[in-house]
Amino acid sequence: MTAMLVFVAELSYNIFSVLAVFICFCGVFLFIMRNMMVLRVHGDDLMFGGTGGVLTHSPRIPQMKMMKVHIPFTFKLHESFKSTYAEVECEVSSQVEYSLQAIWGVSIRELHLALWKPWSALRDASLNGSLLQGHAQYFTPPQARQPHGEETLSLSLPAPELELGTPPRLCYPLVIFLTRRDTRELHPDETVALVNVVHIKDSVCTLPTSILAQYLKQANGQLSCLKQLYLATGNSTNYDEMGVSSGLGPALALAEPCPNNGAGSRDALVASGPGDTEGSLWNSAGEQLCVVCQYFPLSRALLPCRHTCICASCFGKLDRCPMCRSPIKSYFCIRGEEYMPPEKELSPCKQRSPRPQQGNGPSHWLHDWNDRLTDFLGFAR
Template sequence: MTAMLISVVELSNILAVFAVFLIICLFGVFLIVMRNMVLRVHGDDFMFGGNAGAMPHSPRIPQMKMMKVHIPFTFKLHESSKSTYAEVECEVSSQVEYSLQAIWGVSIRELHLALWKPWNAMRDASLNGTLLQGHAQYLTPPQIRQPHGEETLRLSLPAPELELGTPPRLCYPLVIFLTRKDNRDPHPDETVALVNVVHIKDSVCTLPTSILAQYLKQANGQLSCLKQLYLATGNSTSYDEGDVSSGIGPALALAEPCNNSNGNTRDALVASGASDNEGSLWNSAGEQLCVVCQYFPLSRALLPCRHTCICASCFGKLDRCPMCRSPIKSYFCIRGEEYMPNDNDINPCKQRQATHGPSHWLHDWNDRLTDFLGFAR
């Protein structure tokens, strides 16, 4: 009997030690979990534990202040796979009276020097047909044209061939100037010229025929390089990187200021095409919704990737573009964001938190703990 009692006492001591050890282990696990856990309370992140640098707050992504300018011209290439020096087919429209001139075999250096000339000098040279004279192989006479809608033009080289040399070449095959013909002094921010640099496929340089660059000239002398925005939806503003025949059409584009010799640049621009209007992008068809929530309309263009695919509500939850996964450095708005609910309204993204009342942080904590431990929610 005595031996049995001694055995029970020893077993109880072992169980007590094991229980204490188990409690210590559980407490250690709890501390580790709490040390690496972030709780979101009323929209703010709080971190437990002293190692706050292990999970820093992501910096706020800055908004780029943009100024919207209007382009009175549109220019696009057609059937680029079939374009040759004998015939380049393009589509042009204009809302103003303008001069159209096609210049072949243009010196790259002299073109960029000419683009930085004052607007008055550039306009006079374009109207007189002396623009880039002596720095191009063939100059076609300028055509003065009245405003018109989309019209197909066919351009052809007025000589048997160009002497462009071997790559890397020092000349552009074709540059097309669309220049406003105004006797009045335009507003300083008004668009006065659209310059289109076109590459044409040949036996030496077999890259597909495409628009290499498009430059926007303003009356104040500012020169900007136009870059199309990439929309995730199939509408008139969509832009396919593989579509080498694309150009500035009835859409929005990012106009990035070019650096001149003085280093003076202005803020970036949002350029709208000739047939663009404020409501055309945001119809009720449903294809312009945010790719993340599929609830609000997309309204923000991400930089530097230029994907326009998310709304203001989802933007705050992302640090990478949902389309290409590249980091978001900055952004700008391409439309008003009046669709965002007021403070009195319930945001669909926070609806579950609101339904839980004051204890919503417990549910958020539970979700984060579940994710941390690797279980599926």
């Protein structure tokens, strides 16, 4: 009898041990399956010391407040790799009456001092031909021009050669001013001049002919440096970085205020060319879709890389640009985001992974304990 009791006790102990191990195994299995994405992301952090490729909850990325301004001019170099001092071809268009002047061998320092002058002084100097007088090697007389569409112009150096010295040079080879001739009172935010700084390839400085910089002058005196936004053109494999070397076309550009000693900081601007009508970039044949989901239209420009390629829905899941993989420091919206469903209009820091509806019964109890265990282990829900 004693032996039988001992056998039953050992058997019951073994059965309970096996059952307890089985229950624990099932619990761990269910926990891992439900939190697979969380474990994968945090596992990448622990193993490789970095963030995973996709974050469930990206940190709050600040939004830059932008104001849109319109540029009545466009300026692009035409076949810039063939341009020489004897012939520089460019394409110009304007929606307003303006003055065009090409100035050769311009002092870099004096150019920037002149650009910071009030708009009235800059306009008067441009109209009477005294702009940068004494601080450049050759001038072409200012040409008064009426509004026109895209037109090809050919510019040539009036003398055999420029004296620019060896790099680093203190002079720009060519600066082209497009200045409004309006004498009426303009709105303070209205664009009054587009200044194009052009490098021309020569035997000393063999860099390809290109536009070094473009400056935007507003009637309120603000001076901004134009930088193109890189726009996707329908899908992630067809990517157009238009305007990086050819100049400002009918796309969007970021106008970053130039620093000026003693002046307060100003907000950045989103500048659009004459070819951009309201909404035309986004509604033509269903193009300009987010390169990640290919469903919603792209609406956010990422900084500092300036790639404009994702929608508001995908933005909350990323911490790096999907095009160049650089970290996203801030962003700004280039269009309204009314296309977003109500449940998607949460800020990135408030978006969470979908979870089942909680209710009564065993499922509610299981989810409750699972959430407690997840919090105890330090994982994000």
